[in-house]
Amino acid sequence: MTEHLNKGTLIVIAGPTAVGKTSFAIQVAQHFNTEIISCDSRQLFKELNIGVARPSEDELQTVKHHFIASHSIFEEYNAGNYETEVNSLLEKLFLKHKVVVMTGGTGLYIKAAIEGLDPLPPKNKALREELNALLNASGIEALQQKANSLNLVITKENASNPQRLIRAIEIAMQEPSTTLQNKVSRNYNTFCFYLDRDREELYRRINTRVDSMLEEGLEEEARTLHAHKDLNALQTVGYKEFFEYFDGNWSKEKCIEKIKQNTRNYAKRQLTWFRNQGNFVKINTSVEELLNHIPS
Structure with a gap:
């Protein structure tokens, strides 16, 4: 492995939520005596803790x-900011470490970091x-009709998010300032892996994690953020369901049921993404x- x-x-250690990325990444980092870069688009926000399963203080x-x-x-x-900041950091980290570990489940951020956008x-x-x-x-509904008129393919989740709809329409209605680029060349080697578990085991882990979050005070954390519910960062599983409950649209039981269901669905989408990339090894x-x- 010396040459590499x-x-x-x-x-890169990726995978679906609740699969065990954090603890495994720590093991790998300890093996190489190195540091970890998170590639989770929600854990980077200091106001979000319980609902995004931020690593513990230990x-x-x-x-x-x-x-x-x-x-x-x-x-x-956004992912563009992350691409710039993470590669600037990597330049510094590679001056003192031969290996750096990146872990998280936000595929777009990983792609931005290692390939560019x-x-x-x-x-x-x-x-x-x-x-x-x-x-x-x-x-x-007017924004959704506008998106349809532009033949935009919008996910169900984004179709109910006005900020994402507006940005998608905005992009579609403007000419790109430059031509599309190929993958950028990074001055480091990258090896990408993703963790997976038996589907039933993964879903049990997700349900258990949600129960733990509730015990740790997820509802109280979400309540402190309710006034800012329209921010893009809060269009996040675990928070948006509680906002529906706080607004009187759902019962608390339905809110908790939806958090578990939406987290399972999110994990399924994450796994599909990593499997389809072609350069991630399970x-x-x-x-x-x-x-x-890792070749020697």
């Missing part, structure tokens, strides 16, 4: 983590004001197995 490590190696002290509680939900943040057109203030006026006057939580996949 001389260049600097990023080991875990954070065992191995140094980056991009945990590092930003605010009141800041605008196709450029998007800049925000158009006038168009955004026009679309917000349409939203205020005619409701989200492994169990064995450091030895992971090392066997």
Whole structure:
């Protein structure tokens, strides 16, 4: 493995929520005596803790983590910001570590970090004001009709999120400022893995995690954020369901049931994404197995 490590190696440990990424990444990081970069688009927000399963204080002290509680939900943040910041950090980390571990379940952030993103057109203030006026006057259904008229493929989740709808329409109605790019070339080696478990076991782990979150005070945490429920960062499983409960739309029982259901569905989508990438190797939580996949 010497030749690869001389260049600097990023080991990506991905997988669905509740699969056990954090504890395994810590084992791998301890093996290499290195640090961990989180690639979770919600754990980076300091206002979110219980609902995003932020690593415990003991875990954070065992191995140094980056991009945990590092930003605010009141800041605008996206995969492009992450790409820039994480690669700037990697340049510094590779000066003192031959290997760095990245872990999380946000596929877009991983892709941005290691491959780069196709450029998007800049925000158009006038168009955004026009679309917000349409939203205020005619409701989200008007935005959905606008998206359909542009032949946009919108997921069910995004179709109910006005901010994401507006951005999708905004992008579709503008000409890209540059042509699409190929994958960027990074000056480090990357090896990508994803963890998986038996479906029933994974779902049990998800249900148990949600129960633990409730015991730890998820409802109280969500209540402190309720006033900001329209922020993009809070369109997140575990919070948005409680907002429905706080608004009187759901019973508490339905809210909890929906958190578990939506988390299971999210895990299923994550697994599908990682399986379809082509460059992610499925492994169990064995450091030895992971090392066997890294060429010597």
